[in-house]
Amino acid sequence: MKTVRIRTFFVLAFILISTFPWIAFVVVHWSLTNRLGMGTAGSKNPIPANAMMTTSMNLWLVFAVAFGLVFAIFLIGIALRRYIIKPLDVMRLAAAQIATGDLDVNDLSKSRILEIAEVRDGFESMVLALQDSFQKQVALEEERTFIINSVAHDLRTPLFSLRGYLDGLERGIANTPDKITMYVNVCRESASQLDRLVADLFTFTQMEYTGSDGFEIEGDVVNIVDIVTSSVDSIRIIAEEKEISILVETLSGNTFVHGDTHLLTRVTNNLMDNAVRHTPRGGKITVQSKVTSGKTYVSFRDSGTGFTPEDLLHVFEPLYRGDRSRNLTTGGAGLGLTIAQRIIRRHGGDITVENNSNAGATVTFWLPVRTVAVT
Template sequence: MKTVRIRTFTIICLLLMFILPWTFFVASHYMENRTFRLSESRSHEQKVQQQLDEMIGRIEAGTESWIDPAWQRELKDKLQAVEMDAVLLSASGEELFRSDPDRRGTSSSTERFSIIVNGELHGKAIIYLPSSNMSLILSIFAGLILAFFVMGAAMRRLLLKPLEKMSVAARQIAEGDWDVELPRSGITEISEVRDGFAVMVKGLQNSFQKQAQLEKERRFVISAVAHDLRTPLFALRGYLDGLEQGIARSPEQISKYVAVCKQKSEQLGLLVEDLFTFTKLDYLEAKLSMEEVDVKLVMERAVDSLRPLAEHNQMVINSQLAGPCMISGDAHLLERAMNNLLDNAVRHTPSGGAIEVRCSQDNDRVVFEIRDAGSGFSTEDLERAFEPLYRGETSRSRATGGSGLGLTISQRIIRRHGGDLTAANHPEGGAILRGWFPVRHPGNALGLIETALDGDRV
């Protein structure tokens, strides 16, 4: 839609206020004189003045004949010829002659003068002039009225109505109605305000939706955590009550009860630690402790920490780590992310299987992948793998499924560092997790991380 600046609109209105009255004046002048030449108006005025002087001279010369009917008829014919009227009054104010008896008032111009004879007041005369000047004045006034009407209509359509509609839209939005129609205007400033208002509405709507989603996720996390904490706590309480009441009497039973209590307390510890990390990343939006980190060394430490568990389950971890792979990041969080990914691979790999771990630099990225030898992801798992508290096993047992936060935490840590993490199934079987980080470049690493932080916040 084509628009004009408000100052241009104001200039157009001022020009309209000048042009319309002038147009009406010229049209009236043409209808009066059949010419567009304004000099004819001046000559017309000179002619009227000449005729007026002639009438005044005739009246002054015929003072003795004012009551003569013949002289009065002659004067009346002369007045009608020049479109004038006259009234003659005696010295005492008595009316002696009126050329038009029906004329008792007029809006046209008049000339009033007294007749002095031999030093004494003989009478008074009133001459009514033609009303041509009044028609010109009326035409100018009509032009001004039309100009004000056109300007008012334009201001109403282009300025007032759009502002009124935006005011109504603002009240609708305040009441929670996002489905508002914003008006368009031919004024550039109003159009810019409208566009800015539309951007604000879109931002508020997105913010409201994100807040609603965050609230929904918060409630889900609370309910899921309450459920997940209740199970090991119930078991822990049961075994402790058994020890307290002496149900376990033999050393073997006592040892078994203690082992179960230790296992449940470890599960509670892992769950609390995962929840703390999840909350720290997603709700507290904590600042990352940025430093130069070699992803290769981080993955080596993660592999070394899980290798005993893998060997205990008769698994093999094959690592192909080419380095160095330098990035800017938080070493502690990065190691936590890699531990979660490897722990997930160990839990889903059957006894005797192999886990493949790779890391290398590819142009301006550090890429890595972890492949297990399990059954892979189902269709639903691929869609919800990084959803908080989602565990893909049908049994949803914590013994095999973990806290349901491991992959979520890993993905969000990696995204906080400017990269990403995806899940897929390997063509030869098993699940594969692929991720990448931006390579550290002096000077712009902090900007990349800040951009990733802003884009990942809910």
């Protein structure tokens, strides 16, 4: 839509007011005298001036000038109302509507006045931004409520178990060494679940609500194979209790990367812990590392039930309630893969999840290879 500046509009209005009365005067004068001129020069039968300018003609001419002036003002008023007053009034009402908390403002009148059009466009952009901000606020509030409910739900299970078995120990229900050992092991496992939940939820809070991802990387050149091996060794005892075999396959190549040893250890520990918790008794876990195209790949393959198609779409979403990621018997909060993804991406890599062709799932991450000088 073509626009004009407001000063151009008022200049045109002034020209209209100035010319319309004269146009009306000329039209009426011509219709009464059949002449455009005011004089009688060249006429064979000159009419005396006092006879030409009769009272009736004078009245008609005055009426014509008044009509031209009124008509010009009428046209200017219509344009003024349509292109200036109405858009401003609509924006005034919209502002009052927004002040009440109603952001459903969609019909803002357009204007051919450039300045009004710019104000209208800016106001519309503001409304859209407010609507988007409000939707994000609603989503954030829903997520916060969901997180609180999830925390309460996830903490209840290990706390209930811990309290029950401690109460059994106190009351002497565990009256044999084997029972005492079993009760203590259950309490220890419940405490570990609580520790894992609190750590994951604390990290998630840092990532989502403090404006940062919660990770300060202290970079150094590290061998990712050493980190993986350490994680495997730390969890091998738990795997043996479930009769799970762990096979580590390390292929030749440069497996040095630039990263934070503590954070990368957290990733590998988390992925190994997930693999063990989701692998049934007597299952198998294969950990493999390889180097391809300047990237070091590390994969964790288990023989569990795998992910459902729905889980694969949301597996990296925090607190997603999938059959695997939200299985309360494993003591997880649904944050492990979310945190692992943040850490790996912070190191310049990425992480993927896929189901195996036969059974189970494979979680793979890659990191850029770092060249190490040979001394």
